[in-house]
Every structure is written in C-alpha cells, then in structure tokens.
Amino acid sequence: MAVNQELVSLSAVELRRRIGGKEISPVELLEACIDRIAAINPAVNAVTATCYDRARREAAAAERAVRQGEALGLLHGLPTGIKDLEETEGLLTTYGSPLYRDFVPAQDNAMVARVRASGAVVVGKTNVPEFGAGANSRNGVWGATGNPFNPLLNAGGSSGGSAVALACDMLPVCTGSDTGGSLRIPAAMNGVVGFRPSPGIVSVERRGLGWTPISVLGPMGRTVADTCLLLAAQAAPDDRDPLSYDAGGAAFAVPPPVDxxxxxxxxxxxxxxxxxxxxxxxxxxxxxxxxxxxxxxxxxxxxxxxxxxxxxxxxxxxxxxxxxxxxxxxxxxxxxxxxxxxxxxxxxxxxxxxxxxxxxxxxxxxxxxxxxxxxxxxxxxxxxxxxxxxxxxxxxxxxxxxxxxxxxxxxxxxxxxxxxxxxxxxxxxxxxxxxxxxxxxxxxxxGDRALLGAAHAMEQAFEAIAALRRPRPDLAKLTKPTPELKSIVTHPPVLDARPSGHATSGASV
The missing domain is CATH 3.90.1300.10 (Amidase signature (AS) domain)
Known part of the structure; x- marks a missing residue:
C-alpha cells in the first residue's frame, strides 16, 4: 500500500517516463488510482460514473504493448478522468442533468477519442454543475463536489470534479472545458493547473454555434508540464469545427524554456x-x-x-x-x-x-x-x-x-x-x-506555447518562495465520507443503461 500511495503522487510526466522505461506497470498504476478513489472520493465526491472493468482490460493491453516494444502514445497507460460534459462510449454521461441520468453514449466524442488514441486509460467521469452552468460543481444527479481543503466549501466549476480528482492524487490528468472560467476557476480553488487554450487548438466538433469562440476544451494537471502533456494529446484540427486549425499538437508536449x-x-x-x-x-x-x-x-x-x-x-x-x-x-x-x-x-x-x-x-x-x-x-x-x-x-x-x-x-x-x-x-x-x-x-x-513556457518557469520559481508555493490538501483528513455532498441527489442514475443516442452538448461556465 505504501508503494501505491507514493505512486499516485508522482507527476503525469514522471509516470509516463516510468511506464515507457518499464519501471512501473500500467496495471499497477491503475490499481493504485482505484485504491485512492475508493479511499478519498467519498469525502469529496469528485469522480462519478466509473468503468473499472474496461480500464483494467486497457491497462493490461498497455502493459503488453510496453513489453512487446510497440510504439507508445503520449499518455500511454495513464489513468484519466473525463469531465461529465464529454460523451464517452459505454460510460454514463449525464451532463449533471436529471434529463440524462441514464444516458450512455454509443461512441466517444472527438476529443475523448484523441485522448484514448494517445494511450490514456479512461477510468471514469468527473463531476460538473448541471450542463456546466455555474462555478459550483453540484447537481441533482451526483450531488456536490467538495473542496479537498474543506469539503464543505465550493470546489469551483464547471470542471470541479476534475480539479479535485487531481488535487487528491486520484488521477494524474483530467479533461475540462471553459466558457467563462471553467478550467481556470476550479484549478485555482483546488491548487492545481487549468489551461484555457486559444479557440481552435482543441477542436470541438459538438459545438452547435461553430463560429463562436466563447467555449473551448482544454487540459488540467497538477503541474504545468502535466497539463502540456494532456494538451498535446487533445490538440488537433477537425473539419467539423470551423474554428479549428493545426497548431502542431505534439509541440505542446513539453513547455519551452523561458527566462x-x-x-x-x-x-x-x-x-x-x-x-x-x-x-x-x-x-x-x-x-x-x-x-x-x-x-x-x-x-x-x-x-x-x-x-x-x-x-x-x-x-x-x-x-x-x-x-x-x-x-x-x-x-x-x-x-x-x-x-x-x-x-x-x-x-x-x-x-x-x-x-x-x-x-x-x-x-x-x-x-x-x-x-x-x-x-x-x-x-x-x-x-x-x-x-x-x-x-x-x-x-x-x-x-x-x-x-x-x-x-x-x-x-x-x-x-x-x-x-x-x-x-x-x-x-x-x-x-x-x-x-x-x-x-x-x-x-x-x-501565444499558447510561450504562455505555457512562462507558466512552467513561474511554477518552478514559486516552489522556492514560501508565499507562492503550491498548497496541498491534508489527505489524512479526507478518510471519512461527507454525506452532505449527496444531499441534493433526487435519485441515483442507472449505471447499466443502454446507449440511447446523442444528447444536447453541455456548456461550461
């Protein structure tokens, strides 16, 4: 158990390096994340629907690929959380709305498909406000997500579940989206990183108003480098998104040096x-x-x-x-x-x-x-x-x-x-x-790459300055459930619902 707890605290970049170097197994890492979710999630309610059986099969396949010397993707073997506004094949996608409490999509949306293609192991969904509207991740399907520094306080939104899962070392990377601050606000409230990229870098094929740049998809991580790694997997053009363009996604994988x-x-x-x-x-x-x-x-x-x-x-x-x-x-x-x-x-x-x-x-x-x-x-x-x-x-x-x-x-x-x-x-x-x-x-x-480079350099400098260093929650205080977080749930979703077509896409703050 001690080794597992140490494992989940490592950065996504370090975990990916160790997987590629055959120092750790994707199966071992997944089980460590599942153990952490089981131990901490009842106190903060960040991770909602899960797909552990499928994740275990994918982690085993990822382990075989490493052993056989196959080419590995940017996120190979990394357990990943998907914000519950994004459609995931065979995995409950509620948008935080009772209207869709039983909706199981028949396919991944384009961004989720790109993340999977990069080797990510999707573990589950992360909580949101209803249809992403508001900066308080609470809804009538799953309840509220609590701040890990105090579960009775707001975790922000609309990517609140993703931010809390990261802050509590449940998952090394999580996706998010942003209209008026949905990547940035929960990151700020939970001591992690949220990046709103320029519109078009991460294509959004589901956006109804295709010419409007107000809403974007983007990455979250515990560090800027982790966030860059996920962005490199997300970034790609799509001819269903008229604002999308080829920004050279792989170039985002490592933040550039900045003085x-x-x-x-x-x-x-x-x-x-x-x-x-x-x-x-x-x-x-x-x-x-x-x-x-x-x-x-x-x-x-x-x-x-x-x-x-x-x-x-x-x-x-x-x-x-x-x-x-x-x-x-x-x-x-x-x-x-x-x-x-x-x-x-x-x-x-x-x-x-x-x-x-x-x-x-x-x-x-x-x-x-x-x-x-x-x-x-x-x-x-x-x-x-x-x-x-x-x-x-x-x-x-x-x-x-x-x-x-x-x-x-x-x-x-x-x-x-x-x-x-x-x-x-x-x-x-x-x-x-x-x-x-x-x-x-x-x-x-x-100027996305220059900004990421500057943020990475600032993050490193801040670690040496007590007043600016990243705070971390006391996870030992999160070992007991917080029943109040589920108090607004009307009735639980049906976790084995059949695919029922596509729903109206959610917004984000």
Missing part, C-alpha cells in the same frame, strides 16, 4: 471593473510583491474593458438559446435555475443586442491586444473570493454590493474569455483564509 528575467509583466486586481473581494485585492498585492523580482518589469496597469459585463451576457445567452430552447419550451422546470436564468436572459434580447455585443467584443479584443505591445504577460486573480460553502449555489453579493446575476462573480475570468487570449491558472500559495490562491496568467493572442 523570466527577460519578461515584462503587467498586473491588475480587477481589469478596471470586476468585482473583487477586498481581502483578495490585498492578497493579490502581496503575491505581486513576492514575485516581482523574478521579472524584468512588473507594473500595475489600467485596462479598458468597456461594457464587458453586458457583452458577455448577450454572447453567453445566445449560446443557451441555441442549446436549450426545445427543452425550455417543453418544460422549463426540467432545467435547473442557472440554465433557466441564462435562457430567460437571452429570450428577452433582440438582434440589435446581438449585433452590439459582437461589435463590443471586437473592440475589447483590439483594446486588450494593445497591452502586449509593452508587456509579455498579464497577471490577475483567477477568482475574486475565497471558496464559500457549496450550499450557496452562487455568490449574490460582494463587498456589500449586490451582484448582477449568478455568474457576475466570475468576471475576472470571463473578461479574458471575451478577449480570446490563452490563459492559465497556476497555484500561487494560499489566500487570507488559508485556501488555495490561483494566479491567472494571460498570454499574447495565440
């Missing part, structure tokens, strides 16, 4: 107008002070994001109108409060609103790119508050002021979504409440 001492860095607490809790503002200033010496320059910079809140309202609402009109018109009560709220916002809008929003997003894009004439990176808080109890579906007010809607507290990430620049959340120590603090690092337009 931090040559970088010019801009930083902000709020991009000029995002609601940010006063203590987090103070924490951000402290973090900048602790890291400023690493860079050639580190300047506080003002930004003009215009009417970004209203712009995001419109663009987001259009996506929800496209996805959920049929379900809403049939029975509004079949959709949760977050999905209904987005749909109803959109139903009140006009074509003039839609035209204005695209004009405003273009203006925001062009204004933000001007920053990179003088700077290489932009730093900001990923989340504007410390994790709050998961029983609060969302944050209603901040600093004594009422917020505009259920996702307004996510503005520091959805402002960056509007600009379309690549962005990554990396651990930056803890906040004023002792919870993980995630630093959002934004790169140049389509």
């Amino acid at each position: 931090l001492g040559r970088l010019r860095v801009a930083w902000t607490e709020d991009f000029g107008q995002c609601p940010v809790d006063a203590p987090i503002r103070a924490v951000m200033r402290e973090k900048v002070q602790a890291m400023a010496h690493l860079f050639a320059r580190c300047d506080h910079v003002a930004f003009d994001f215009g009417e970004a809140d209203r712009c995001f309202d419109v663009i987001r609402a259009v996506s929800f109108l496209a996805r959920y009109r049929e379900a809403y018109e049939k029975d509004p009560a079949s959709l949760g409060p977050n999905v209904r709220a987005n749909y109803e916002i959109g139903a009140k809008m006009t074509l003039a609103d839609f035209a204005w929003a695209h004009l405003e997003q273009t203006r925001i894009f062009r204004s933000f790119q001007e920053t990179f004439r003088d700077y290489d990176l932009v730093l900001a808080p990923t989340t504007p508050v410390s994790p709050f109890p998961w029983t609060r579906l969302y944050l209603e007010e901040m600093n004594g002021e009422k917020l505009r809607n259920y996702y307004h507290w996510l503005a520091p990430t959805y402002f960056v979504t509007l600009a379309t620049n690549p962005a990554i959340a990396i651990p930056g120590g803890t906040d004023h409440a002792g919870m993980p603090f995630g630093l959002q690092v934004v790169g140049r337009f389509r």
Whole structure:
C-alpha cells in the first residue's frame, strides 16, 4: 500500500517516463488510482460514473504493448478522468442533468477519442454543475463536489470534479472545458493547473454555434508540464469545427524554456471593473510583491474593458438559446435555475443586442491586444473570493454590493474569455483564509506555447518562495465520507443503461 500511495503522487510526466522505461506497470498504476478513489472520493465526491472493468482490460493491453516494444502514445497507460460534459462510449454521461441520468453514449466524442488514441486509460467521469452552468460543481444527479481543503466549501466549476480528482492524487490528468472560467476557476480553488487554450487548438466538433469562440476544451494537471502533456494529446484540427486549425499538437508536449528575467509583466486586481473581494485585492498585492523580482518589469496597469459585463451576457445567452430552447419550451422546470436564468436572459434580447455585443467584443479584443505591445504577460486573480460553502449555489453579493446575476462573480475570468487570449491558472500559495490562491496568467493572442513556457518557469520559481508555493490538501483528513455532498441527489442514475443516442452538448461556465 505504501508503494501505491507514493505512486499516485508522482507527476503525469514522471509516470509516463516510468511506464515507457518499464519501471512501473500500467496495471499497477491503475490499481493504485482505484485504491485512492475508493479511499478519498467519498469525502469529496469528485469522480462519478466509473468503468473499472474496461480500464483494467486497457491497462493490461498497455502493459503488453510496453513489453512487446510497440510504439507508445503520449499518455500511454495513464489513468484519466473525463469531465461529465464529454460523451464517452459505454460510460454514463449525464451532463449533471436529471434529463440524462441514464444516458450512455454509443461512441466517444472527438476529443475523448484523441485522448484514448494517445494511450490514456479512461477510468471514469468527473463531476460538473448541471450542463456546466455555474462555478459550483453540484447537481441533482451526483450531488456536490467538495473542496479537498474543506469539503464543505465550493470546489469551483464547471470542471470541479476534475480539479479535485487531481488535487487528491486520484488521477494524474483530467479533461475540462471553459466558457467563462471553467478550467481556470476550479484549478485555482483546488491548487492545481487549468489551461484555457486559444479557440481552435482543441477542436470541438459538438459545438452547435461553430463560429463562436466563447467555449473551448482544454487540459488540467497538477503541474504545468502535466497539463502540456494532456494538451498535446487533445490538440488537433477537425473539419467539423470551423474554428479549428493545426497548431502542431505534439509541440505542446513539453513547455519551452523561458527566462523570466527577460519578461515584462503587467498586473491588475480587477481589469478596471470586476468585482473583487477586498481581502483578495490585498492578497493579490502581496503575491505581486513576492514575485516581482523574478521579472524584468512588473507594473500595475489600467485596462479598458468597456461594457464587458453586458457583452458577455448577450454572447453567453445566445449560446443557451441555441442549446436549450426545445427543452425550455417543453418544460422549463426540467432545467435547473442557472440554465433557466441564462435562457430567460437571452429570450428577452433582440438582434440589435446581438449585433452590439459582437461589435463590443471586437473592440475589447483590439483594446486588450494593445497591452502586449509593452508587456509579455498579464497577471490577475483567477477568482475574486475565497471558496464559500457549496450550499450557496452562487455568490449574490460582494463587498456589500449586490451582484448582477449568478455568474457576475466570475468576471475576472470571463473578461479574458471575451478577449480570446490563452490563459492559465497556476497555484500561487494560499489566500487570507488559508485556501488555495490561483494566479491567472494571460498570454499574447495565440501565444499558447510561450504562455505555457512562462507558466512552467513561474511554477518552478514559486516552489522556492514560501508565499507562492503550491498548497496541498491534508489527505489524512479526507478518510471519512461527507454525506452532505449527496444531499441534493433526487435519485441515483442507472449505471447499466443502454446507449440511447446523442444528447444536447453541455456548456461550461
């Protein structure tokens, strides 16, 4: 058992090296991950539907391939979690919605197929909010996912289950997706890494509004290097996605070397107008002070994001109108409060609103790119508050002021979504409440590789600075179940359901 526990704590990059070098067996690694899930998942509820029998067969096949000297993929033998918005062949895919509690897809979607083709062993699904709407991974099918630093607090979303599975060493890599922060927010709240790539690098063949870059798929890992390894497997063009292009996926496998001492860095607490809790503002200033010496320059910079809140309202609402009109018109009560709220916002809008929003997003894009004439990176808080109890579906007010809607507290990430620049959340120590603090690092337009290289260099430098070092949960405190997390489940899903066609694809925050 001691060897197994040591094994699951290794990075994905190191595990893949040891598998390729015949130092460890994929079968041994899978069993170690299953043991860790059995021991810890009842306390945090991150992993939902599982497929252990199939995973064991695939791990055994991966072991044979190593022994026979076959060519090995980037993720060969690595146990992997798939966010429960992605269709997985023969494995329950609920989108966190009671409408699909028994849905078992007949095939993998394109991204999952690419990950499997790279040698990954899919172990199970990871929890989400209903249809990915919101930054609190709770739903009526599986219940809530708890933060491993305190299971009664929010783990973020919508890739919350993936982030927690990583933080607890249940799985070495997990997939995610991001509309307004769904890769970055849960990574920040759980002390791991979440990368929102430029739209088109990871093709999304299931996106109904194919020309809209608001939603992307992407990787999560415990380190930047692990995240890069998964991205290299995910990245590929697909002629069903009009935004996709060949970005040279294999080139992402290893982050490029970057000299931090040559970088010019801009930083902000709020991009000029995002609601940010006063203590987090103070924490951000402290973090900048602790890291400023690493860079050639580190300047506080003002930004003009215009009417970004209203712009995001419109663009987001259009996506929800496209996805959920049929379900809403049939029975509004079949959709949760977050999905209904987005749909109803959109139903009140006009074509003039839609035209204005695209004009405003273009203006925001062009204004933000001007920053990179003088700077290489932009730093900001990923989340504007410390994790709050998961029983609060969302944050209603901040600093004594009422917020505009259920996702307004996510503005520091959805402002960056509007600009379309690549962005990554990396651990930056803890906040004023002792919870993980995630630093959002934004790169140049389509500057994904340079951003990943800089984030990797920052991560390495942070390990030598106590105030910035990645926090880790005390897993010994997570050995008892947390019954409250299942309290919102109406009735359990049918785990042996038959394939029943394709469902409407989920969004993400």
